[in-house]
Amino acid sequence: xxxxxxxxxxxxxxxxxxxxxxxxxxxxxxxxxxxxxxxxxxxxxxxxxxxxxxxxxxxxxxxxxxxxxxxxxxxxxxxxxxxxxxxxxxxxxxxxxxxxxxxxxxxxxxxxxxxxxxxxxxxxxxxxxxxxxxxxxxxxxxxxxxxxxxxxxxxxxxxxxxxxxxxxxxxxxxxxxxxxxxxxxxxxxxxxxxxxxxxxxxxxxxxxxxxxxxxxxxxxxxxxxxxxxxxxxxxxxxxxxxxxxxxxx
Amino acid sequence: xxxxxxxxxxxxxxxxxxxxxxxxxxxxxxxxxxxxxxxxxxxxxxxxxxxxxxxxxxxxxxxxxxxxxxxxxxxxxxxxxxxxxxxxxxxxxxxxxxxxxxxxxxxxxxxxxxxxxxxxxxxxxxxxxxxxxxxxxxxxxxxxxxxxxxxxxxxxxxxxxxxxxxxxxxxxxxxxxxxxxxxxxxxxxxxxxxxxxxxxxxxxxxxxxxxxxxxxxxxxxxxxxxxxxxxxxxxxxxxxxxxxxxxxx
DNA sequence: CTGTTCTTCAAACGCTCGTTTGAAACTTTC
DNA sequence: GAAAGTTTCAAACGAGCGTTTGAAGAACAG
Numbered sequence: 151x152x153x154x155x156x157x158x159x160x161x162x163x164x165x166x167x168x169x170x171x172x173x174x175x176x177x178x179x180x181x182x183x184x185x186x187x188x189x190x191x192x193x194x195x196x197x198x199x200x201x202x203x204x205x206x207x208x209x210x211x212x213x214x215x216x217x218x219x220x221x222x223x224x225x226x227x228x229x230x231x232x233x234x235x236x237x238x239x240x241x242x243x244x245x246x247x248x249x250x251x252x253x254x255x256x257x258x259x260x261x262x263x264x265x266x267x268x269x270x271x272x273x274x275x276x277x278x279x280x281x282x283x284x285x286x287x288x289x290x291x292x293x294x295x296x297x298x299x300x301x302x303x304x305x306x307x308x309x310x311x312x313x314x315x316x317x318x319x320x321x322x323x324x325x326x327x328x329x330x331x332x333x334x335x336x337x338x339x340x341x342x343x344x345x346x347x348x349x350x351x352x353x354x355x356x357x358x359x360x361x362x363x364x365x366x367x368x369x370x371x372x373x374x375x376x377x378x379x380x381x382x383x384x385x386x387x388x389x390x391x392x393x394x395x396x397x398x399x
Numbered sequence: 400x401x402x403x404x405x406x407x408x409x410x411x412x413x414x415x416x417x418x419x420x421x422x423x424x425x426x427x428x429x430x431x432x433x434x435x436x437x438x439x440x441x442x443x444x445x446x447x448x449x450x451x452x453x454x455x456x457x458x459x460x461x462x463x464x465x466x467x468x469x470x471x472x473x474x475x476x477x478x479x480x481x482x483x484x485x486x487x488x489x490x491x492x493x494x495x496x497x498x499x500x501x502x503x504x505x506x507x508x509x510x511x512x513x514x515x516x517x518x519x520x521x522x523x524x525x526x527x528x529x530x531x532x533x534x535x536x537x538x539x540x541x542x543x544x545x546x547x548x549x550x551x552x553x554x555x556x557x558x559x560x561x562x563x564x565x566x567x568x569x570x571x572x573x574x575x576x577x578x579x580x581x582x583x584x585x586x587x588x589x590x591x592x593x594x595x596x597x598x599x600x601x602x603x604x605x606x607x608x609x610x611x612x613x614x615x616x617x618x619x620x621x622x623x624x625x626x627x628x629x630x631x632x633x634x635x636x637x638x639x640x641x642x643x644x645x646x647x648x
Numbered sequence: 649c650t651g652t653t654c655t656t657c658a659a660a661c662g663c664t665c666g667t668t669t670g671a672a673a674c675t676t677t678c
Numbered sequence: 679g680a681a682a683g684t685t686t687c688a689a690a691c692g693a694g695c696g697t698t699t700g701a702a703g704a705a706c707a708g
Contacts, residue, residue, distance in 0.1 A: 161685060180527045182431045186666060196687050201667060203685090276525060276575075278429045315603045319572040323611075326525075326571025327564075353617045354564045361614030362572075362607040370602060409704085410655060435696065445657050450697060452655090 165203050167193040172214045177269050181211060181279035208281045215274055215285060218257065218267060223293040225253035230300060240303040243360050250297065251352045258348050268348045272328025275321065305363060312367055320359050327355060414452050416442040421463045426518050430460060430528035457530045464523055464534060467506065467516060472542040474502035479549060489552040492609050499546065500601045507597050517597045521577025524570065554612060561616055569608050576604060 171193035175184045186207055190197045204210040229249040233241040241249070258267040274282055302313055328351075420442035424433045435456055439446045453459040478498040482490040490498070507516040523531055551562055577600075 164685080183527065185664075187664080196685095197666095198668080198687070199685085207666065276527070278432065278525070278527075312603065315576075315600075316607055318576055319604060319607050322573070322575025323568040323571040326575055327567055350619075351564075353619065354561065355568060357614040357617050358565055358568050358611040362611035365606040365610030368602045368606050370599075413655080434694075436694080445655095446696095447657070447698080448655085456696065 161203070164193075164195050164199055167195060168200060168203065168210065169214050169217065172210055173270060176211065176214070177266075177273060180273065180277050181282055186210075211281065212285055215270075215282070216289070218261075218270065219274070219290060222253055222257055222271070223290055225256070226250060227293055227296065229253060230296065234300070241300055243301070243304050243363055244356075246297065246300055246304060247356055247359060251356070255349055255352065266348065268328045268351075269330050272325045272330065275325035276329045301363070308367060316363050319362065323359065323362075324355065327351065410452070413442075413444050413448055416444060417449060417452065417459065418463050418466065421459055422519060425460065425463070426515075426522055429522065429526050430531055435459075460530065461534055464519075464531070465538070467510075467519065468523070468539060471502055471506055471520070472539055474505070475499060476542055476545065478502060479545065483549070490549055492550070492553050492612055493605075495546060495549055495553060496605055496608060500605070504598055504601060515597065517577045517600075518579050521574045521579065524574035525578045550612070557616060565612050568611065572608065572611075573604065576600065 168189060171189050172184065175188055175192060179188075186200050187197060189210075190199060200207065200210050204213055226249055229252065230241070230246070233245045233249060237245075254268060254271060261267045274286060277283075298313070298317060301317060302308075302310065305313060305316075308316065417438060420438050421433065424437055424441060428437075435449050436446060438459075439448060449456065449459050453462055475498055478501065479490070479495070482494045482498060486494070503517060503520060510516045523535065526532075547562070547566060550566060551557075551559065554562060554565075557565065
């Protein structure tokens, strides 16, 4: 008969150690690059423990991400509810970004040191593995859809199409930056010694995103990117494309 | 003795077929997810051909990316030279983005159909594999540094630190969007039937990026993201961080 | 045609991967 | 303390990986 343990059983300790090691290693190497042998040896448990306690690699990573992200998205939606209930107007872009960022920062502060939550978040969105992509889409798609609707109300001047793209741009800037791959090296000389300050990072990101979201919609009938040799054709192609686009409301 | 072939030799054909298959598969599966067996069977050549003609998997992908990216960065720098020589003032953000985007679009149009160059570009920047990261940093770092300097002149109101971050945000939005993983599904309902139009995409991206780059610098002495229980401490940490930052010129 | 060089090919090597197995070790229950 | 259940452990499995090998085939020179 299965009994609920009053203190943390050794089995629970094993589960915790595995999840913790998986988090740390996923941060650095991604899903494909993190082998179960790496996880189990790093957690100092037996190789078979992952399959015994979680059922497999996919399920381990699902459990690892769900533990963090469920709380994150719940807090985000709660804050969104708050803003939508309290405001006399619909929530502004600033408020929506706050509803997205503040819970993430809070969780990042509350999480044990040496395991930065925001990089985990970024990596999860960047990672190309189908397992993670499916998980994010299925499990957190609805929450993101609610934010999308809220942004649509905050930015009524944008067509739905335009808005979708801008949120995509926003997600890209966010995830890419949070993931903090060594892409730093490309731009170079960002925070050489200091360890990363998540709050500072999000504070820098916020005005960039707000300005981007609120930018005027693009104009489609000039020749900005036309090639030299095909000016006329390119113009034709552009305007026909523009016609099929639906432009702006 | 090695003779220069007047027509494409069968060996050259093999090389071409391998590179073409590698491009197509890398687009979908990334570096780690693209096995040589997948490449060679897709190109209908022998498994050993990759090691014979290129020397190994790493070298194959380096050759594949270099073939496209060398031309791209050369064209970008040429256009940058043009703008810097012709203008009475330093090139604007718009011009710099044009110098970045226009060669990419031209190459995308010139490349054979069915192998979209811009997704390749995005994937290369997103991919977590150390091989590609090192390649991009070493081979194209200098070119990016020149653009960084140009952006610094176009945006003199930003501190070097702030500028680095904004370029990082820009790269994130760009790479993430171009890569076009199924992250679309998260935001949902982007171009359901239509195949992607690269020019339209970059036209949408441009105003977003320009507005973001030109946004006012963030203010660091309010409590926007302070947690409820640690208002005072958070404020202290923020101001000390602000002091060590170098702020604005 | 002969000999040399370049290219292809099937087979195998050594390795790592996720997963399975079955017997030990440990807990809990009666 | 014996029995039942739970958790660990070392070992192995089968599959896929990048790479190597050596012989067979093709292309070309003299």
